Amino acid sequence: MSKRQLAMVMDLNKCIGCQTCTVACKTQWTNRNGREYMYWNNVETYPGEGYPKKWMELGGGFDAAGDLKDGIIPNIQADYGVPWDYNYESLASQNLLGKDADKDGYSVLGATTPGFHPTTQPTWGPNWDEDEGAGNFPSDNYFFYLPRICNHCTNPGCLSACPRDAIFKRDEDGVVLVDLDRCQGYRYCIAGCPYKKIYFNPKISKSEKCILCFPRVEVGLPPACAQQCVGRIRFVGFLDDEESQVYKLVKKHKVALPLRSDYGTQPNIYYIPPTESPAKFDENGKIIEGSTRVPMEELEALFGKEVHEVVKTLKAEQAKRKETGESEILDLLISYHHSEMFRLDNNYYQEVAKAKGQNPLAPIDTRYIKGKNTKVLFGGGHH
Numbered sequence: 001m002s003k004r005q006l007a008m009v010m011d012l013n014k015c016i017g018c019q020t021c022t023v024a025c026k027t028q029w030t031n032r033n034g035r036e037y038m039y040w041n042n043v044e045t046y047p048g049e050g051y052p053k054k055w056m057e058l059g060g061g062f063d064a065a066g067d068l069k070d071g072i073i074p075n076i077q078a079d080y081g082v083p084w085d086y087n088y089e090s091l092a093s094q095n096l097l098g099k100d101a102d103k104d105g106y107s108v109l110g111a112t113t114p115g116f117h118p119t120t121q122p123t124w125g126p127n128w129d130e131d132e133g134a135g136n137f138p139s140d141n142y143f144f145y146l147p148r149i150c151n152h153c154t155n156p157g158c159l160s161a162c163p164r165d166a167i168f169k170r171d172e173d174g175v176v177l178v179d180l181d182r183c184q185g186y187r188y189c190i191a192g193c194p195y196k197k198i199y200f201n202p203k204i205s206k207s208e209k210c211i212l213c214f215p216r217v218e219v220g221l222p223p224a225c226a227q228q229c230v231g232r233i234r235f236v237g238f239l240d241d242e243e244s245q246v247y248k249l250v251k252k253h254k255v256a257l258p259l260r261s262d263y264g265t266q267p268n269i270y271y272i273p274p275t276e277s278p279a280k281f282d283e284n285g286k287i288i289e290g291s292t293r294v295p296m297e298e299l300e301a302l303f304g305k306e307v308h309e310v311v312k313t314l315k316a317e318q319a320k321r322k323e324t325g326e327s328e329i330l331d332l333l334i335s336y337h338h339s340e341m342f343r344l345d346n347n348y349y350q351e352v353a354k355a356k357g358q359n360p361l362a363p364i365d366t367r368y369i370k371g372k373n374t375k376v377l378f379g380g381g382h383h
């Protein structure tokens with residue numbers, strides 16, 4: 001257990017599935033060097049197969065006795081999907097009337113029709129089933145977006161599964177990192193993580209994962225996914241800081257819950273469950289008063305039995321706001337100013353660095369930063 005723990009709360013009522021977070025993360029960390037297929041942050045449609053495909057059925061995590069459960073390592077091609085590109089270059093030279101459509105050699109998909117095409121035959125990818133959801137249109141169909149990053153678990157399955165002691169959890173803030181020098185690419189961590197949020201880099205035969213943007217966090221900036229979030233759904237701070245939004249939502253008001261806590265890893269990413277689904281229609285297309293499209297059983301499967309109490313609290317709070325105009329919870333969730341969503345502390349990190357006898361402006365973590373593989377990948381180490 002770390003001395004302190006960073007946490008994130010994501011308000012699912014506000015996520016619009018725009019993937020800005022995904023792109024913010026990808027352009028910052030995973031668009032190169034064998035990481036192309038990885039999404040340290042992804043936003044999936046729920047219900048849906050997710051990313052990697054059917055990740056909830058792939059095992060890992062701990063049983064009730066605290067023993068690590070067996071897990072499956074997803075297949076890069078079949079379960080994540082290999083990133084593909086488009087025929088940008090050939091597009092301009094194509095005869096759009098179709099006569100010499102593939103004169104430039106473009107024939108993927110067997111297409112002789114001109115136009116915009118992937119350069120390989122895609123079979124799977126993140127968001128393959130985006131916005132499909134469940135139920136029958138238009139009477140009771142539904143879905144919501146589920147953004148996911150590594151949970152920087154208090155009891156990480158990835159760390160327990162690693163026979164090389166290559167995964168570590170920082171004492172200062174609970175961030176879970178891979179020591180790339182120690183990692184030998186055995187991939188036990190991938191089997192051990194029930195969220196499948198640690199990935200194999202085939203280019204260097206090492207495992208890699210979300211680093212919670214620690215180089216940003218250490219200078220007082222939120223992770224890129226949270227900073228860029230268009231829906232302003234992400235709160236970031238220390239769980240022991242009673243002034244932080246995460247403390248208030250998780251501990252004080254108890255309206256934020258971890259995803260699949262039954263996996264036993266004690267995740268530190270929390271969610272405000274979706275409460276605002278539209279009513280269902282009857283066979284005549286009339287609104288069924290009091291009905292709600294997202295079934296509570298689905299929410300219970302994701303967030304545990306506590307979700308019933310959370311939904312009640314949130315509904316009661318909305319009613320209170322209507323009657324009295326007051327509600328600390330709603331004020332927090334609305335977050336009128338962007339700066340009200342994050343409480344980070346660069347002084348804290350500077351003090352940690354000083355106590356370790358390090359330059360207070362350098363990242364506090366020597367094990368991750370100093371590795372020779374880290375230097376190769378990050379172009380010198382300090383980012």
Ligand code: SF4
Pocket residue numbers: 149150151152153155156157158159176192193194195196197198209265
């Ligand atoms: S979510 Fe997975 S990769 Fe992240 S700390 Fe937990 S077990 Fe490890």
Ligand code: SF4
Pocket residue numbers: 014015016017018019020021022043145147228229230231232233
């Ligand atoms: S940027 Fe925010 S609103 Fe957009 S998909 Fe990501 S979490 Fe959802």
